Amino acid sequence: MSPERPQEQGAATGLSRPGLRGREAELERLRALVEAVRDGEGGAIALLLGEPGIGKTALLREAVSLARAHGFLVSHGRAEELHELAPLASLASGLLHGDPPLLSGTDFADLAGHHDQRIWLVERLAQLIEERSAGRPVLIAVDDVQWADPLSRFALSVMPARLLSSPVLWLLTGREDPELYGQGPLTTTLPLRPLSDTALAELARDVLGGDVPARLEELLDGAGGNPFLAAEMLSGIAGTGADGPEPPERLVLGVRERLADLRPDTLHFLRIGSVLGRAFSLADAAALCGRPASGLSAEVDEALAAALLHDDGERLLFRHDLLRQAVYADLAPSVRRALHREAASRLVAAGRSSVDAVPHLLKSAEPGDTEAIGLLGTAAEDVIAVMPDLAADLAVRALELVPPRAPLAYDVGERAIVALTRAGRYTQARDTGDALLARRPPLDVFARLQCVLGDTLWHLDDVHELTRRTTTALAAVTDPVIRARLTARQALARSRGSDLGAARETGERALAEAERAGDREARVLALWGLGEIALNAGDCAAAVEHHTALSVFDPAFLPEEAVALIHGDDFDAVRRLLRTAGDVPLRLAMLIWAQGTLNMGLGRLDDADADFVTVERLEADLNVPNNLVNSRVNRGLLAMLRGDREAAREHLDVVRTTVADRPNTGNHAAHRFFEAVVADADGDHAAAAELIRSVQRDHPFLRWRLLRPHVVQAVHIALRGGDRKLAEDLAAQAAAHATRNPAVPTAQGTAAHASALVNADHGLLERAVEILLTGPRPLSLAAASADLGRALLASGDAAATPALTRAHDLYAQAGADAEADRVRADLERATSRSGRRTGRLRPRTDQGWDALTASERKVARLIAAGHTNRSAAETLVVSPHTVSTHLASIFRKLAVRSRVHLARIVLAEDDAGTATGD
Incomplete structure (x- = not known):
């Protein structure tokens, strides 16, 4: 029996038998994984790696039989070499065809409807698998994963870790390429060595x-x-x-001997099949043979009789990929290329998509092949939303096929720039554009290329070059649409300059031109630019107006609307907005960034930290860490509030490395502010003040957007550093911001607080507290109350006690333990005369139930009660991603791997009466 054929014997029979000779140890390890997952030990991942024919498929099939015997719900699929462009095809091959299937057709149709949103799709797929695994364990097996389409590969790299707490076993087979599969510490890798x-x-x-x-x-x-x-x-x-x-020559020659005994038509049919792939449809082979499918029955019968093909009822398959390779290798290279090229044309003529034809084009197209250039371009457009890297590769290949001086190069090159930019390959996109510009294209083409390069330069944070190029292109452009887009790009670039008045005029002109031209892209860019200009200028009402108009026009910009509303203190509107965001599966990382910003404002530090961790994870999954610096700065500031200096320094190290690797102006400003906070905490007040001064001096366009929530902290740093002039400048800017935003309590209260610190004015501190009591930010109120209490304490005023008590309670409730302890020390001085004492906050431990935050305990109890991540998120009104982040932290702190183990701990804690006040 061939070791790659299905086994006739049951899973309970002896280990050493035909098809599994020499694989007893590997099978025993797989058996242990199956039993561990079945017994509630959490999820697991197993990789079977080795050369073709080494026995991976036989071992996988045996594991599938074992899992079925243990009651698993099984998905068993296979990736195909020439199907790697079809999104999710490799996973879908098993998910939809089990008995019962892991996903229903309705489930998959829902997923397919959003295949252009990778993060949303993978999260939704993970939710569905999590729900299926609630009643019985699940095995997801994918054979030949080295051929997996990029979307399936992305899902396979993300979902196993996401579902490790659920009883899901992932079993993947592939060639010797371990980096392909996203291995983690809980992955069991089984390299299959040659038999003894x-x-x-x-x-x-x-x-x-x-x-x-x-x-x-x-x-x-x-x-x-x-x-x-x-x-x-x-x-x-x-x-x-x-x-x-x-x-190995014997196999090829042996197959050749078998082929020599076949009729010529059958031989031709098999060679056609080898070009189409290991598995192929009779209809495709018939189209390529130029004959009706009904006329190929004799050829099919003869190939089956020769044990070269197998019929699974839907497709014909070479009995092993090595057999297909042997037939394929017997074709002359020129014949192979011609057959692949003919296959592409036939598939298109038969009504198949460009995605089906492209794998053949990549093996056959030659320079000047205009049909191939067009099909590659169409395929790139079809997959760019979900597989941008693949789209970029296809677009670049199309450009390579264009003869050097052909006018077609500009259109094809423009698509390549767009695809490369979407894939995050900004330097390559800019170089591609510059190479095209070096050919001295006509002026209208020049302007169009500069227009698409504008997005590239924005992502490279080269706003000076973006401004220069848009200005030059505007002098040459005649097309009103391109003019509107260039003007909008120019406004966006100027949003980062010092003359925000001129930037606003440019943005308003861009919006008017976009509306006259009726161009959607230009209008989006113009509204975005105007919103950024307003935020950087501190005009919260205008920022909300522009970003609201933008998100209504394009829901992908809903996070920007949320952030603008947060700056305006309209937290209720932000909550409503984020509750509706689940219906818009766009830019999830940015949505969760907005949620984290809201939670920081609300003083929900644990949830904010989890949100920022989630943003980092999602962006790392996509390999686009756009918010890494700002995320780590926020997490570092949260760590300082909690008193975790070690964590803050770890975050600062990441910030320093990231800024060095990918410098941009905004990152430098955030980095320097964080450096100032750490230096001040370390007692180097002069260095801290100089860092604040550098933010003020070198980054005027961002200083208020950056310092707006932290201006009081900056004033304290300036005063401790002996720089009264800097403190006065900061207070004056806070006052100007308050004047621009009379309806924003935080702006008014913060301005009064900053001025009170500079002028040592108790009355202004009281006024600041009164205003901030009407606002939504507890930490701003706590800071003002603490400063008021300390001032009153210094003057011997008994009113210090209630002010300090309010500050202590607000900090403690938020989890800002370091600030709460500082205020507690002052409060003890205030209350010592009356004999009252305040309780010290119990320090957090690193491990065990006491290490869990309040938010983590809520999540732990919901999961222990049987909630899925999705239903727990709905109960807590947070993202399922955030619940997943909390759950990962819970598992780490409790040293457990599964929901079963978590439920036992929660039950024990509740029974013992130790988990109180959660």
């Missing part, structure tokens, strides 16, 4: 039905321990004797 001499001898006895002569054992050495090659040799020997060439 003993195992080969057992295999020989299985095939030959008796003892193996010594001469055959010597011949088997030529198989290199590969069980498929050995089995094929033995089958040939059983039928024809032992004479003949040594492998």
